[in-house]
Amino acid sequence: MKHADYFHPALRIIHWTMAAAIMAMLFIGVGMVASVSSLHSLLVSIHKPLGVMILLLVVVRLWLRFTTVKPALPASLPAWQKGIAHLSHWALYFMMLAQPLVGWAMLSAAGYPVSLGGSIVLPPIAPVSNDAFAVLRPLHTWLALALFITVMLHLTAALFHGLILRDGVFSSMAGRGKRPEAP
Numbered sequence: 814m815k816h817a818d819y820f821h822p823a824l825r826i827i828h829w830t831m832a833a834a835i836m837a838m839l840f841i842g843v844g845m846v847a848s849v850s851s852l853h854s855l856l857v858s859i860h861k862p863l864g865v866m867i868l869l870l871v872v873v874r875l876w877l878r879f880t881t882v883k884p885a886l887p888a889s890l891p892a893w894q895k896g897i898a899h900l901s902h903w904a905l906y907f908m909m910l911a912q913p914l915v916g917w918a919m920l921s922a923a924g925y926p927v928s929l930g931g932s933i934v935l936p937p938i939a940p941v942s943n944d945a946f947a948v949l950r951p952l953h954t955w956l957a958l959a960l961f962i963t964v965m966l967h968l969t970a971a972l973f974h975g976l977i978l979r980d981g982v983f984s985s986m987a988g989r990g991k992r993p994e995a996p
Contacts (some may be wrong), residue, residue, distance in 0.1 A: 820881070831867060832908070835909070862930060884985040901963060905967060970973075
């Protein structure tokens with residue numbers, strides 16, 4: 814199987830765009846539930862379209878992930894670390910897909926529209942149901958917490974590879990620097 818030195822430029826752009834959007838989304842979400850001020854409606858008006866954008870980007874990102882050549886992890890990494898790296902990436906993809914879908918279903922179950930601004934309103938994806946809302950609301954919160962923890966672990970691993978190991982893992986997504994030669 815052929816490997817590249819760097820991820821495809823479109824994949825790198827989507828990665829960094831999503832990184833910023835997800836971090837913003839997590840903090841906006843905390844601000845929404847912690848605020849009863851006039852900022853609440855502004856935060857909600859940002860949160861919904863940003864969630865839809867993340868959902869669309871993760872679909873494009875998955876398509877690119879399966880259709881472009883990717884860099885291999887360094888041969889020097891033990892098999893268990895490679896396994897954790899792959900598992901954590903799939904966990905991130907799962908949560909990046911699930912979180913906006915659960916949010917959309919939660920709003921649908923509550924009878925609230927998902928408005929993207931102006932007259933653009935998405936159709937509900939779940940019937941109005943207090944019981945469903947009672948399950949989806951805490952699920953949305955727990956998924957956000959799990960996503961935040963996983964993103965922080967991902968960031969920690971990326972910085973470890975970029976600053977300590979300097980093995981090319983970080984530069985393959987940053988798109989700069991030179992990957993070390995394979996032994």
